[in-house]
Structure formats: C-alpha cells, structure tokens
Amino acid sequence: MISVKAPGKLYIAGEYAVVEKGNPSIIVALNQFITVSIEKSNDYGSIVSKQYSENSIYWKRIDNKIIFDNRDNPFHYILAAINIVETYAQSMSKNLKTYHLKVDSELDNSDGKKYGLGSSAAVTVATVKALCQFYDIDVSKDELFKLSAITHLEIQGNGSLGDIAASVYGGWIAYEAFDREWLKQMRPNLSIKELINKKWPYLRIEPLTPPTNLKLLIGWTGSPASTSQLVDKVSSEKSSKENEYQEFVQKSKACLERMIKGFYNKNLETIQREIIINRKLLHQLGQITNVIIETPSLKKLCDIAIENGSAAKSSGAGGGDCGIAIANSDNNEITKILNEWENNNIKQLNLEIHKN
Structure with a gap:
C-alpha cells in the first residue's frame, strides 16, 4: 500500500493578474490534505473516494489501456493524472499494472461543500506523486510540479497553476506563472519526459518566510x-x-x-x-x-x-x-x-x- 498526501492552498495576493505569464502572486499551503492511496490488484482496478462513494468507478486494463465500466464520473483530474504518469512510466520502460486508488479529502466540509482550498490541484498532485511512487519513479519537486501542471491544464484549460505549486512546495511561496501558450505548442511535439526536462519560460517558484x-x-x-x-x-x-x-x-x-x-x-x-x-x-x-x-x-x-x-x-x-x-x-x-x-x-x- 502506497499512501501520499498533498496540502490545500490559499491565495494571499496577486489573483487574476497571476494568470498572465511573469506576474507574481503569493500563496500558502495549509495543513488540510487530500490523501491518495494505491494498492496493487490482480484483476480489476478501482477509483474510490469517501466523499463521492456513489460515483466510485471500476476499470480493467486491456492492451495497456484503462477501460472503464461506467462513462459518467467525477474523477477527471485523477484520470488525467493516471494517463500522464503512465505515459511517462512507459517512456522509462516500466510495466503498467492494475491497482485500487483511494482518495480521502479534508478540503471539503461535512456537507461536501468546498472551502476553496484547491482540492482539484491537491488531488492532482497527490495522485501524480502516489503513482510515481507506485511505479518506482523518483521525481523532484520541480518534476512533480510540471507533471501535475500538465495534468491539470488538460482538464481545466485555464488558471495560473499556482495552487499546484502550493501543493507541491508547501509553506509560503512567491509564484509566477509559466507561458501556457508555449506549453500548448510544445505538448504535441515533445514527450512528457522531454517536456519536464525543459526550462519553462517565465516560471518562478520561490519560498518566502x-x-x-x-x-x-x-x-x-x-x-x-x-x-x-x-x-x-x-x-x-x-x-x-x-x-x-x-x-x-x-x-x-x-x-x-x-x-x-x-x-x-x-x-x-x-x-x-x-x-x-x-x-x-x-x-x-x-x-x-x-x-x-x-x-x-x-x-x-x-x-x-x-x-x-x-x-x-x-x-x-x-x-x-x-x-x-x-x-x-x-x-x-x-x-x-x-x-x-x-x-x-x-x-x-x-x-x-x-x-x-
């Protein structure tokens, strides 16, 4: 059993302007977490969340592709993370496996309402981090940020990705967004491995005290x-x-x-x-x-x-x-x-x- 957690975040200042490349913001990571656990399975896989138990989904692996039993599910960020990390894992000659993935969130209140602490970013970071551990891939914080940012953008399509940075680096940070148009142009032409090894234009993540x-x-x-x-x-x-x-x-x-x-x-x-x-x-x-x-x-x-x-x-x-x-x-x-x-x-x- 592999279990990792990623913290929620809160913007202190710089909202909206930070969406533009090279514009600073200040963000903090908070001690409320999303926990992702992965356990190897020999037959079918599952994605389960205590918060969304009625929408738990089950899947099988056929020819290295994940095939879902139901099409309507709320786990888009998790599914995107699986796709990105497993593509990355295959580029490193890792054998793909079947597993049960469990999500537990502290970022919502007891009624299921979101506090606005960056739950989609935290679940993305936690899933990417857990899968990298599961496939025995050693990633730095910079690499974890880039893998998670690619994942998050594929679903949300906008935003600065500062919440991803807060979940990855923790503490108080100064953050400036990278050039999303550059990433969009590079994405079809480079492998994920090549992409995360590149310097991303305008990106700045700096701890603050x-x-x-x-x-x-x-x-x-x-x-x-x-x-x-x-x-x-x-x-x-x-x-x-x-x-x-x-x-x-x-x-x-x-x-x-x-x-x-x-x-x-x-x-x-x-x-x-x-x-x-x-x-x-x-x-x-x-x-x-x-x-x-x-x-x-x-x-x-x-x-x-x-x-x-x-x-x-x-x-x-x-x-x-x-x-x-x-x-x-x-x-x-x-x-x-x-x-x-x-x-x-x-x-x-x-x-x-x-x-x-």
Whole structure:
C-alpha cells in the first residue's frame, strides 16, 4: 500500500493578474490534505473516494489501456493524472499494472461543500506523486510540479497553476506563472519526459518566510465558488477593455513586488499596506469586467478585520469561498475580529501553514 498526501492552498495576493505569464502572486499551503492511496490488484482496478462513494468507478486494463465500466464520473483530474504518469512510466520502460486508488479529502466540509482550498490541484498532485511512487519513479519537486501542471491544464484549460505549486512546495511561496501558450505548442511535439526536462519560460517558484508577528486569519463565507468559471468570465470581458485590464495587471505586479520585498525585509506594515492596495485593485478589476469578486459576505469579512487594525481581502478568484486577514499577532483585536466574523455567519478556518 502506497499512501501520499498533498496540502490545500490559499491565495494571499496577486489573483487574476497571476494568470498572465511573469506576474507574481503569493500563496500558502495549509495543513488540510487530500490523501491518495494505491494498492496493487490482480484483476480489476478501482477509483474510490469517501466523499463521492456513489460515483466510485471500476476499470480493467486491456492492451495497456484503462477501460472503464461506467462513462459518467467525477474523477477527471485523477484520470488525467493516471494517463500522464503512465505515459511517462512507459517512456522509462516500466510495466503498467492494475491497482485500487483511494482518495480521502479534508478540503471539503461535512456537507461536501468546498472551502476553496484547491482540492482539484491537491488531488492532482497527490495522485501524480502516489503513482510515481507506485511505479518506482523518483521525481523532484520541480518534476512533480510540471507533471501535475500538465495534468491539470488538460482538464481545466485555464488558471495560473499556482495552487499546484502550493501543493507541491508547501509553506509560503512567491509564484509566477509559466507561458501556457508555449506549453500548448510544445505538448504535441515533445514527450512528457522531454517536456519536464525543459526550462519553462517565465516560471518562478520561490519560498518566502513571513515576519514572526504575522498572523494569518482565514474566514469562510459558506458560499462555494468556481475558480475556472470566474477566470473564464474575466477573460471573456477583458478583451473589450484591454487598456484598463493591462493597467490592472501592471499595478498588481508592482503591488506584489513591493509585498514580496516586505517578506524579504520582515516588514509586516509593508505587507499589510499592499494587501489593502491589492484589494482595491481587485475592486477595479471587478468594475472593468462586471464580475463580482468581492461578495457582500466577503466585504463584511474584510471590513470587520480592517476596522480592528488588520489588513484583509478576498482570497483566490473570489465570488464566495474564503477571505483572509493579515493581522499582527500582538494585536489585541484578533479575538474581536473572530467574534464579529462568527456573528456574521463567517466561519473561521483554524488552519496552519504546511511546510513540505
């Protein structure tokens, strides 16, 4: 039995602009995980999730191809990961096997609602990592990121892949997206082995160390949102307002560069100031594209934190899910923030940073 886990993530800053190559963001990995287990089987294989037990699927291997007994299943990222890793394994002369693959997620609440912690990215990373171990393929973090990124893009088709980076590297990271168009052009012409050995244009993944007095507070509004749909909406609207959109991208880049310097200099005040600026920039993007990024619940979450001496903004694509507050751990108002969140039906997610 092989069992591996991958953490969920939360965007701190740089959302939407990070979709453009070479634009920075800051992301954290959290101590909530998706666990993927693989056990060799001699006859049929299965993919089972406690969260989706009614949709468990079974398969057989015929002529090195996986043949499913049912066509309608929710496991697209897992299936794509199987395809990518097994293609990679075959290029290394590994014999393909049959197995039972089990998924267990902590990234949803008890009702099955997503917290917005990057479950699709985490399940992709965990599946790729588990399969590499199963086939006795030694992969570095860089290689794991690239295999997982290729897998994720084949299904989602958009996004920055920063959530993949957070699941692979852990901790706080500065992330800049690679050139997805370059990858799209290279994909049909290179083997997976050749592709992951290449330098990917614009890709940057760098660990960050926060100031010791930085306290991250996470609030969940109880309203799940679809990142891919929101990114699609922004993408479709931006073309008619290209100048305003490019101005947003450039201002976001400058904001994040200043924020990252705040991490280098262990300056909490700089980080808090730029968090508030980033929030305003996301407001402007929402107005440009007619997309609701900061919902009324997220606005309430942010306003409560700011009124009590912290910096706050929505996290990720917005439209629901989580918001964050960056507080000073010495701030006596943290308890007041959490109490007021609770009074406004905002659930604190009491999570810690996970370091791989």
